[in-house]
Amino acid sequence: MRVLFDAFWWHRGPIANRTVMREIIFGWSRRFPEDEIVLAVRARHRNLQDVPPDARIVFTRLSPQALSNVVELPLQARRNRVDLVVSHNYTSPFTRNAVFIHDLLFEESPHWFTRKERVYFWPMSRLATYASTVFTSSRTEAARIERLHPRLSPVRATSLAISPALAAATPRTPAMMPTGWEGYWLCVGRLNRRKNLDTALRGAVASGLLSPTHPMIIVGSAEYSGANTELPENIRALVDAGHVIFAGRVSDEELRWLYSNANCLIFMSRDEGYGLPPAEARFFGTPAIVSDIPVMRELVPDAHAFVDPDSPTALATALASMPQRRAAGPVDGLQDAESAWEDIASRIRSASIAPRE
Structure with a gap:
């Protein structure tokens, strides 16, 4: 054929x-x-x-x-x-x-x-x-x-x-990782309104867990991203204080390292056709806190927590129940x-x- x-x-x-x-x-x-x-x-x-x-x-x-x-x-x-x-x-x-x-x-x-x-x-x-x-x-x-x-x-x-390129990548520490980091919270996805970064940031701030040694790392860009994302008014202060790091695009090697060492993935999207970041996190054994929407129930039924994407308080509660650091395990999933x-x-x-x- x-x-x-x-x-x-x-x-x-x-x-x-x-x-x-x-x-x-x-x-x-x-x-x-x-x-x-x-x-x-x-x-x-x-x-x-x-x-x-x-x-x-x-x-x-x-x-x-x-x-x-x-x-x-x-x-x-x-x-x-x-x-x-x-x-x-x-x-x-x-x-x-x-x-x-x-x-x-x-x-x-x-x-x-x-x-x-x-x-x-x-x-x-x-x-x-x-x-x-x-x-x-x-x-x-x-x-x-x-x-x-x-x-x-x-x-x-x-x-x-x-x-498969991500599955086969050799993990590499990103250059933007802060000196003395002890753990971090990971967000991956396009920077647009639907991805709901605002709730992710507000929930992480409300949890009281963010610090220069435990920042939130945000991977993704605004390219091909639709309506602009909404961000908290104090986002500049959070970045300046080292509580939030915008990593932009990263290589497959860096992304695999980030998944492998994160406390968890935070994915507060308001809706998805699929949602690759939670699937990637699941592949690498990374705990995930995801929005309580039907497609997440379908794709990652074993997520650590499903939370209302409009509730920073619910996200803060879920984050408080997560361990601050998890051991990275080897994954050889190319095949x-x-x-x-x-x-x-x-x-x-x-x-x-x-x-x-």
């Missing part, structure tokens, strides 16, 4: 979306080496080296992704005589297409997104009606999509896994991570070539 993959984000894009796109393709290549893989990559990123063996590269020129997927993917599909197209978020009415929709949060909670984002995302669910099969990451998100757009049923939940992505690719392939229910 010859398969054309939407690889618009292959070189650059939202970190979580890019990870999902790339790892599905790599997993497919490992599990089904008999399939011919064709990658539709942006022409501006011609110097590609990290692609599956024997993959054929074709180039697209249109931007943004929605326009490229609707117009160029069907043209490339016909030109390369493919049997299936696998795209992300946007499908085309002009070819047989399986589409992976990351989430429809913008439809249910538009206030978390900028007007520009809402306009750009609007065609996503409308175009999905042309897809032969619709996929998403979690059962919770599949139920949301089916509730908002019954015509898209059944939506298949594939699950997700952590990046597990790669196998998990192969299983995800297998689910997509099987459902895509089967008759639509």
Whole structure:
């Protein structure tokens, strides 16, 4: 079978979306080496080296992704005589297409997104009606999509896994770690309103546990992040006092070290289609305090605590019950991570070539 993959984000894009796109393709290549893989990559990123063996590269020129997927993917599909197209978020009415929709949060909670984002995302669910099969990451998100757009049923939940590169990374202490640190509280994710960093910070402050030797470390950037995050008015004072450290983006080696040595992960997101940081924390054995929302109950049922994302007091109580330092244990999960992505690719392939229910 010859398969054309939407690889618009292959070189650059939202970190979580890019990870999902790339790892599905790599997993497919490992599990089904008999399939011919064709990658539709942006022409501006011609110097590609990290692609599956024997993959054929074709180039697209249109931007943004929605326009490229609707117009160029069907043209490339016909030109390369493919049997299936696998795209992300946007499908085309002009070819047989399986589409992976990351989430429809913008439809249910538009206030978390900028007007520009809402306009750009609007065609996503409308175009999905042309897809032969619709996929998403979690059962919770599949139920949301089916509730908002019954015509898209059944939506298949594939699950997700952590990046094999992160699983295989050799832990390295980040340079920004303060001298004399004894423990820390970790937040990972984009810096936007939906991620609810405000409650995480207010709860940590209310717990009385933050100090220069026990800071909160915040990993993530505001790139591709939607409406700006809300922060406490005293955030500058917290940073100046060494109680809060904004780490920005970190390497896989640094992120693995941070997971392995954190007191716990704090994840107070108001809603998610999936939520990779809690899944990553679970993979590395890091305790997690997460918001009490359905997708977290699905993905990390053994979290240390589920708390109301609107209650800093509840978070403070949960933090007070955590040990301040945990021993880092060795984790060698590369094979597990790669196998998990192969299983995800297998689910997509099987459902895509089967008759639509």
